[in-house]
Amino acid sequence: MNAKRFMALFFAIVMLLSCCLVGCKGDEKKTATAGNLEVPTDTVDTSKIYDAPIKDLGGHEFKFWVRTITAVTLATHEIYAETFNGDKINDAVYTRNLQLEDRYNCSITQETVNDGNYVARIKDPLLAGDYVCDLMFGRATQHATLMQSNLLVDLNTMENMNLSKAWYDDFSMDVITFEGKAFTAIGDGATLDDRTAWIMYFNKELVALYDPDVNLYQKVREGKWTIDLMYEIMEATQFDNNGDGTMTPGTDRFGYITEYSTNWYHVNACNVTLSIKNADGTFTIPDSPKQDLLDSWTALRKILGTPLRDVADSGTRFRNSLGTFFACNAGTLLTMSQAPFEYGVLPMPKLNEEQAEYYTGVEDYSFCGYAIPVTASNDPNKDWQKNGFESGEEQSAYFLEAYSYYSMTILTPAFFDQVCLKQAVVDTDSQEMVVLALKNKIVDPVVLFNWGKTVNIFYDCGSGGKNGGVGTDEYWDTFTSTYESKVGAARTAMEQFLEAVRNSGI
Numbered sequence: 001m002n003a004k005r006f007m008a009l010f011f012a013i014v015m016l017l018s019c020c021l022v023g024c025k026g027d028e029k030k031t032a033t034a035g036n037l038e039v040p041t042d043t044v045d046t047s048k049i050y051d052a053p054i055k056d057l058g059g060h061e062f063k064f065w066v067r068t069i070t071a072v073t074l075a076t077h078e079i080y081a082e083t084f085n086g087d088k089i090n091d092a093v094y095t096r097n098l099q100l101e102d103r104y105n106c107s108i109t110q111e112t113v114n115d116g117n118y119v120a121r122i123k124d125p126l127l128a129g130d131y132v133c134d135l136m137f138g139r140a141t142q143h144a145t146l147m148q149s150n151l152l153v154d155l156n157t158m159e160n161m162n163l164s165k166a167w168y169d170d171f172s173m174d175v176i177t178f179e180g181k182a183f184t185a186i187g188d189g190a191t192l193d194d195r196t197a198w199i200m201y202f203n204k205e206l207v208a209l210y211d212p213d214v215n216l217y218q219k220v221r222e223g224k225w226t227i228d229l230m231y232e233i234m235e236a237t238q239f240d241n242n243g244d245g246t247m248t249p250g251t252d253r254f255g256y257i258t259e260y261s262t263n264w265y266h267v268n269a270c271n272v273t274l275s276i277k278n279a280d281g282t283f284t285i286p287d288s289p290k291q292d293l294l295d296s297w298t299a300l301r302k303i304l305g306t307p308l309r310d311v312a313d314s315g316t317r318f319r320n321s322l323g324t325f326f327a328c329n330a331g332t333l334l335t336m337s338q339a340p341f342e343y344g345v346l347p348m349p350k351l352n353e354e355q356a357e358y359y360t361g362v363e364d365y366s367f368c369g370y371a372i373p374v375t376a377s378n379d380p381n382k383d384w385q386k387n388g389f390e391s392g393e394e395q396s397a398y399f400l401e402a403y404s405y406y407s408m409t410i411l412t413p414a415f416f417d418q419v420c421l422k423q424a425v426v427d428t429d430s431q432e433m434v435v436l437a438l439k440n441k442i443v444d445p446v447v448l449f450n451w452g453k454t455v456n457i458f459y460d461c462g463s464g465g466k467n468g469g470v471g472t473d474e475y476w477d478t479f480t481s482t483y484e485s486k487v488g489a490a491r492t493a494m495e496q497f498l499e500a501v502r503n504s505g506i
Contacts, residue, residue, distance in 0.1 A: 064110040074366045201326040
């Protein structure tokens with residue numbers, strides 16, 4: 001989330017809580033306080049950020065090719081809504097589309113396809129030069145596959161797009177832009193980049209068993225929400241419910257419940273990646289683990305390689321009060337209201353108090369964005385010619401820019417109202433924590449594109465995927481050698497990927 005977008009989101013929250021005065025941007029800034037997070041009262045007039053002229057698009061039907069999944073917390077793509085139904089996000093989508101269709105004289109339709117068929121069903125038609133759609137919405141990894149067959153447009157070549165605008169996420173675009181080329185646009189056009197960011201949930205009643213006076217929100221504000229503090233609370237709040245002397249998943253209360261993939265997001269929370277991005281836009285994968293990676297992984301052993309942790313069916317078990325902490329994506333806020341106890345939300349814990357900021361990783365499986373197929377100009381009606389564009393691709397780029405801007409002003413605030421502010425009445429501290437948790441996101445292309453399957457190190461060595469529960473010394477102690485055994489394959493995959501980038505795009 002870039003700085004402009006972060007502030008826009010925070011202002012949406014402040015307005016909803018009616019606890020902040022709003023002014024106009026100027027040289028002299030005043031501040032107001034929401035909770036204990038100090039924010040400028042100046043706001044940007046977003047209507048002035050988007051200054052492209054509104055064009056009559058002659059009734060063109062913009063067709064989207066859309067990837068869908070079944071997971072309720074991550075299934076959304078927010079491209080089309082049939083009508084108003086009282087759901088804030090649905091109604092925001094419907095409102096945005098009404099405005100776009102009215103102001104630009106066009107229509108929006110979609111063809112949804114199961115995630116597993118997203119590439120397979122469109123690849124051959126695109127290879128044949130057929131017009132299938134104007135725009136696509138899918139995973140960055142799916143678009144990378146299509147890019148390698150030269151089937152997607154390099155968005156940085158489109159005159160009608162500016163990927164540095166506030167409605168695109170700079171953290172995302174920086175990672176998926178290779179040697180000046182970008183084939184996926186990630187930002188306010190959808191909320192999945194926020195839904196898939198990892199955050200920490202906690203059971204307030206169980207934390208009180210550690211210390212009834214501890215205020216974890218204040219610990220976050222003071223920069224003291226760390227791995228060490230989390231471990232102390234985990235250790236103090238685990239309990240052998242059936243008294244058999246063995247911590248049994250699904251029966252006993254663990255200090256921490258989460259998924260195998262969380263291991264990697266904990267590394268990200270320490271502001272650590274596997275790769276190093278160079279000034280020329282390329283990436284380096286070191287021969288041996290970087291020192292910051294080793295330091296974070298050693299520290300994380302406390303909370304990840306321990307019998308205090310349960311990894312199976314984590315969400316259900318947390319809601320059944322069988323875990324003090326539970327890490328998952330922000331989209332899980334949609335289902336957390338089912339918990340029969342009062343819970344709170346925190347950012348992922350820092351490595352130590354010396355770490356300046358809180359960071360979060362983003363779920364690579366649902367790291368989605370928009371792309372433009374190279375056959376957009378083959379629209380049988382050639383509407384792009386009638387509408388004064390040089391190509392169908394440029395027409396799609398023009399529309400995507402407007403679509404993303406209107407999403408920033410209409411959809412994003414609705415998302416934070418419905419999903420991230422679901423506890424607006426009872427827990428304003430958690431609202432503040434969610435926004436803070438989403439402020440600094442980290443994505444590593446080595447993991448995102450699974451070069452050399454390197455991320456498996458964190459699953460096999462850390463959580464003990466091989467022994468069905470938690471980590472053991474054997475797996476943790478092989479971390480460096482396992483890493484070094486994967487470096488060659490990761491580099492080969494990266495070079496093949498970059499060579500495909502060099503040969504792709506129009």
